[in-house]
Amino acid sequence: MKRRVGKMEIKIVRDVLEKNKELAVQVRARLRKKNRTMFNLMGSPGCGKTALLEKLIPMLKSDELRIGVIEGDVATLNDSLRLQELDVPIAHISTERFGSTCHLGANVVLGALELLEDENMDLVFIENVGNLICPAEYDTGAGGNIVVISVTEGEDKPLKYPQIFHKTEVAIINKIDLVEPVGADLNLLKENIRKVNPSSKIFEISARSGENMEPLREWLQERHGELLIDRK
Ligand code: MG
Numbered sequence: 702m703k704r705r706v707g708k709m710e711i712k713i714v715r716d717v718l719e720k721n722k723e724l725a726v727q728v729r730a731r732l733r734k735k736n737r738t739m740f741n742l743m744g745s746p747g748c749g750k751t752a753l754l755e756k757l758i759p760m761l762k763s764d765e766l767r768i769g770v771i772e773g774d775v776a777t778l779n780d781s782l783r784l785q786e787l788d789v790p791i792a793h794i795s796t797e798r799f800g801s802t803c804h805l806g807a808n809v810v811l812g813a814l815e816l817l818e819d820e821n822m823d824l825v826f827i828e829n830v831g832n833l834i835c836p837a838e839y840d841t842g843a844g845g846n847i848v849v850i851s852v853t854e855g856e857d858k859p860l861k862y863p864q865i866f867h868k869t870e871v872a873i874i875n876k877i878d879l880v881e882p883v884g885a886d887l888n889l890l891k892e893n894i895r896k897v898n899p900s901s902k903i904f905e906i907s908a909r910s911g912e913n914m915e916p917l918r919e920w921l922q923e924r925h926g927e928l929l930i931d932r933k
């Protein structure tokens with residue numbers, strides 16, 4: 702009997718991921734129709750995803766890019782309240798209402814995009830739920846997947862949570878202004894990211910001080926353009 706239960710569980714997980722894939726296709730179609738691109742920001746709680754958006758969005762807006770945000774958190778509107786200062790359209794997903802799931806699936810992203818349908822947006826950021834594990838499992842339909850890791854988290858995290866580093870094209874190392882005080886080994890962290898994903902592009906920034914934000918902004922603009930061309 703035990704074995705049977707095990708098989709059923711496996712089947713359920715497969716079904717959920719299959720269904721998610723189908724919905725991600727719908728997300729992509731919706732983005733294509735509106736000529737929008739989407740970037741999925743993932744990373745552990747406190748790595749600085751919101752702080753990064755606070756710094757980055759005004760920079761991108763000054764380049765005449767119209768930005769929108771899909772915010773995911775288990776509880777509180779805290780991050781959306783911070784970002785609303787930037788005067789961008791935001792759809793907030795409280796996963797508390799969906800069983801407190803620790804990631805955003807394509808189903809809720811699709812719902813958020815429907816809410817934002819009539820907003821003026823070229824580029825949409827998803828701030829995923831703070832978590833290094835299952836957001837990597839769920840395709841949100843975003844064209845770009847990015848992981849944020851701060852120097853305070855420990856250099857071995859890419860080795861401990863390889864999947865998220867494997868599935869992202871960019872790793873943003875945040876809080877480089879704290880390298881000295883916490884005694885972080887930046888080279889080892891980069892080495893470990895490359896061990897898991899040799900083709901990962903790495904940016905070293907401080908969202909707080911604004912250090913090194915320029916190359917990241919340039920990359921995002923470029924990637925936004927590429928993603929628009931790719932689908933033509
Ligand atoms: Mg946040």
Ligand code: ZN
Pocket residue numbers: 802803804835836
């Ligand atoms: Zn999860």
